[in-house]
Amino acid sequence: MTTNDAMTQLRSLDINAFRGATRPFRLAFDPGKRITMIFGDNGTGKTTIADALVCLCTDQYGSLDDKSGADKGFLLSEGHEPEELYIQLETDAGTFTATLAGKKLRKDPADPPVTLRHLRRGSVIELATAAPAQRYEQLAAYFDLSGIVKSEEGLRNLARSTRNEQEQIARALAGVEQLLEATWKNEGSPGAGWEQWAAAELAKDLGAEQAKLNALRAALQTWERAGIALEKLNDTRAQGVSAAEARKAAEQRLAELQSASAQDPALLPLLEKALYYLNASSRDPQNCPLCRQPADHDRLLAELQTRLDGMHALREAAAAADTARTEHERLQTLWQGSLDSLNADISRLLEAATPLDKAPVFTENLNILQTPDLTPRRRAELFGELQPTLSGFLQGKSLEAELISKALDRYSLIHQNWQAVLRYRAEADETATLLHAAEAALKIAENTRKSYIETELAAISGEVDALFQALHPGEHIGGVQLFLKEKGKNSLELSARFHRHTGIAPQSLYSESHLDTLALCIFLALAKRYGDASTVLLLDDVLGACDEAHLERFMAVLREQSAHFAHIILTTHYRPWRERYGGAVDVQLVELLPWTLQVGVEISNNGK
């Protein structure tokens, strides 16, 4: 229970240039009274005061929220500048001020020192008679659980996706298990079962097999290279033989021409140069350029030309002989290179074949190739002779390599699939653990939320009913129950009793005044349950005309409930309230004078 000392005390409310407050208005709260009744006929400024409190202490706009299309820019009083507007609430916990910034209110500090719960006439009927979804909307601020529901959805999604993940893993696991089992069966189902077989297979040391395969592959590779080198050598040799014959023929033809012309081919370039010299116009045409004796220039030119024509065939034969010689020498060099290359490949083959298992005949053949003092040429010839025999041997080795390779591939497949089995099993375990945790957490979250709401609504319902019974004793109405629909997360149902009818929607049988008081009781119960020492209630013209007995009971309820709130502010235009409570010791009566543009909102009795 909150003590009076702990309650926030309201000291004063100042309003200027806000709506009807065209002049500075001040309401000084009586420190000894927890209920303030603001009385005024229509058009005296009650709503201006109520709106000022709502605008200051909440994010709402008071009565402007009730009016569809109302311009929130009209917070400023007629004829005033924006900087003149202020609303200020002074309490023992601090002063809270709002000023106008553009069309919005700027508040200082950001959080008000009081929590204002306000109920307006316009929302009273709605609270009791609205559809469940609208009712929830009105009360959402009190027990809104949207954050929890949203986080709960994240957890639900996790449970759903983990379940899917688990199914996918199970399918993948079954796939590789079936594959391994099929392989096991293909091999005659050895041992106790496929798992033991797979584990045993993987325990085998295949290092020796791999080494053997490597040796075989190395030998086969060198064998292939030596074969290619031999082929190249043979080609080169054949080309060399042809080139040698061509060279011989070309040289023979040259010798024949030389012999026939009895001329030295070395003269040819000299004669060509002489002809070139004599053809030049600047030369002396009368004398021989060599002996400087008079000479017949034209005859000299004719003689040179005749001799050169005779040497043309010789020149061509010399060029052909030169080309044939060059080609022959090139092929000799190439052949030597091929021979060296083949001998190197034979050496590598002999080395690579050393670790291989061999029949004696092959060992013997290979030994021949290793005979000391063999010339490279002879070795190459021997290799060519032994090639068909060695080929048979190495074909056998090729088959052996293929078999080992297949065995190793099979091992690799078993290994990969077994590793996949182990991985999927581990993932399945992790997923199962996560799913178990997610489902357990979801169950806790759902049940706790449901239980929380049921507990809260049961407590609120009990409080509402107690208040309602206090207002309507012996009237055979009440039994108020607030509850959420099982699947309607944002739908608040309301049921009550009317004489012998129980569990009815109150709007079906209750009178308007009963619905008014029911709404008021719901409001009070919620404000009390979720309020604290700083909660201020604003009841803005919530009750219309009622008989004296009900008025009396209503005030009794308010007086009793005022102990739970920092303050209750009540606005009314109902004159009997003023008459009855104007002089009450625990109620501060504030009577407003008729509003005018010049004076604005004004208190008639200075708050007394």
Added chain:
Amino acid sequence: MNKEPKPAPESPNTLLAQHIARQLLEQGLIGADNMAFFVRRLSEGQLREADWRAVLIARPLKGS
């Protein structure tokens, strides 16, 4: 002299988040580390699937 400013009242989301977190902790489904942060995110609807996954995977083993 003014009173100390009132602490902000706890919202139903926060109250319920505290209830839920306490039970999750009791069941060993979450760890005690960063509990305040967890409660705040739970109450504000900030716990998405990936967050829950991380929280539930990182939970301590029961009895350890």
